[in-house]
Amino acid sequence: MAHQAISQDTLWEKVAKSIEFIPAEYSSRVQPESVAREMLRCESVEIDRLVDAGLPFEERSGVRHFDANDLYNLGMYSNKGNTQPELAFRMLFRFAGRPVDALLREKSWDFKVQLECVDCAGVAPWHFEAPDVARYGGRAEVATTPQPSSGSAEYAATITTTGARTPIVSPVLRQLTQDYLDAGYRWQMIPVPMQADYQLVHSLGATSCIAASLFLAERFRSAGYRAEAKRGWFCGVLGGALDLPHACVEVEDDDGAVRTVDIAKSQLAARLSADTADFQELCLGSVYNKVIPSTASGNASFGHHECGSQTPAQVRADIRSAR
Template identity: 80%
Template structure:
């Protein structure tokens, strides 16, 4: 997997290991953390690694006209919840899509019924966009200060992202860690703010389930606005032609994000059966035809 992901030869993998790339020895074979491999490829500047190619494809929309991001967009939204080592039939709690307050619609979407092992949620979600840039000069200053701080976006396990102080102390960031950190800065400046989780849509036809988070903040005019700090940061890294999209991320909403009711460091799902292991949540989100 490492050779395929990084597009390199065995000798190059050996050099990476000698330089400190951690691995686990399993019966004489080396197994690497996929996050480590992704981050290596992302910043390798080889241009042909899987992470670099995926990143360019993921953000190809960011250099286009943002008008497409402001229109209504319908998504076939399906989530499967799996309770590991399930203790039996019990109610489910699922942090469902929360698009109505942002001008969107939900068709279907019945809450999962009590059962054992696994459950599903399905709905057609309609999202929309709106230009609502931040009004507060202080909120804009804090946002720009964060973007200029030089944190390096990385793939980080979701559990570690919740410890945003540790992540930023390492000079790294991610959508969840960045949103938790920025929400804290906004609150310290006297604003009501909360990091919220959701789903980033249209990624590889729905096959890639990316954790996503943003900041919801009450602006000085009393309106609730969204700061999608990590997407602004990633777009800036991709190309200088993404300025319009970066500005959209600072206060506005766009149709490729489905917000949920989950807070920034919370799980999307929980099963009341008593299993000590977290529920696995897998989303499949595809553009509706």
Template identity: 80%
Template sequence: MANSIEFIPAEYSDKTQSETMAQEMLRCDPADIDRLTDAGLPYESRSGVRYFDVSDLYNLGMYSGRTNTQPELAFRMLFRFAGRPVDDLLREKTWDFRVQLDCVECDEVAPWRFAAPDAARFGGRVVGGAAPEPSAGSAAYEATVTTVGAQTPLVSSELRQLTRDYLDSGYRWQMIPVAMQADYELVHALGATSCIAASLLLAERFRAAGYRAEAKRGWFCGVLGGALDLPHACVEVEDDDGALKTVDIAKAQLAARLSPDTGDFQELCLGSIYNKVIPSTASGNAAFGYHECGSRLPVQVRADIRSMR
């Protein structure tokens, strides 16, 4: 199992998961953990307890082939929609969008900058969503966001070929810390990929081919009841017909891994929009939130996005 993934490099690793949590996530026993560490799974020992990086554990579970690890079960639940008819992804959908911003080790009142939802860019709308007032430590953002889907497939044969070349390149999707994803050259040098890293590289290739393209961040919604922060990224590119299209390269790749019955959804990811994604104003390698207090620690952004009926 340990030979099937690339471990998170030390400069991006954050070993916070105890051995007990690792056993629970991977559905294994202490002897299995010993075998994994002997095979190279990085860890830190604190007070006699081994701690692991959550991305390493997630990736081990995802590619274990056991079928019962937490990551495998979560993946199947996350993508169960992808094998269904895409009509439901094209209708108007409204979300209760709430974000908590926390600035660690901050005790100074200062302005906040938050990359708010920008659903209007693709025909949706945002109601409410007042910018956070200057404060110390924490702030909140709340809005009602409506998204819509539309089938607008790529018409450029060159854009389609570049996208297909990427999908056929053999990069393996892995859970990767956001800061490392921005270092997309490192990610791909390891033979891995992720939504932000893939979007940054594909946008670069689109621009090299003469197209206006940018990786943009947002949120993937309606997951596990909604109370889960799932930052997302895709490529926005101006197609030959002059329309702005989105290429959701990572979701196409993950859907293909799940089942051959996801072909309609994979095609939707190549130019079209669907209602489970809320775009933001943030570029692909930018943070969602900043606090101008001078703290060197990044702002923690936790989203709670729930479908409204």
């Protein structure tokens, strides 16, 4: 048993060295040690070891608190097989190893967004970057839109998405995309504000959905193509319970058609499973029914409240497969 404990400690030390912890200016250390132990399926002695290896924390009332992204990344790269992040992402990407035809059919979603203005200064209009599915063959049946109010508002709709095989035509765009995939950036969970600082993210050797899309869009523009990173929502994530940021690149291809490059999902699928080659290729130009694009650009918020509060509005999506 003593040998097993030493082996496990050594494992966590290596994992801690293999990831980039969230810098202090972007970190939110609010998860107590009990949550850390549960997420990572480990004991207090192993948390001690992680702290010794550099895991940042803040101590309040005698309890250590950690950033949720740091905990997710430790779990994802632990190779333990039983941490919450590993189990969640394995479940999330089960679809990526199946025939991709199912991703090209029409699919309807019950789509709800709650907008919250925490330090609200009074009744005012809301601005919400709504789903933008019609351009890709989808449709939206809107039930509720945000009305002028204080504190909170809601958007609700039934969103129907579909997919289409439209692989990248341009050899230049395909090569730039492959160069990015070959560069060795490591996918990590990163706070949205830090993702917008995509130069910092990549300088750390890391990548993420929004950061990757902003970075690649810049590369495409430098090669003479019209390209923009756009935000949206990735659907069907643990029954709507996990609100993952999503972004892709929209680029005008050599034939004049606008194609989407979902670079981070291609990376993540490759990291999670060896049998996802067809899905990875689908991410390079095609559209699929598990993504709802929005009108928001890659580093913009999904919404804000015009009350004058200096605190950004919180936007929380709940997206479930429609019955």
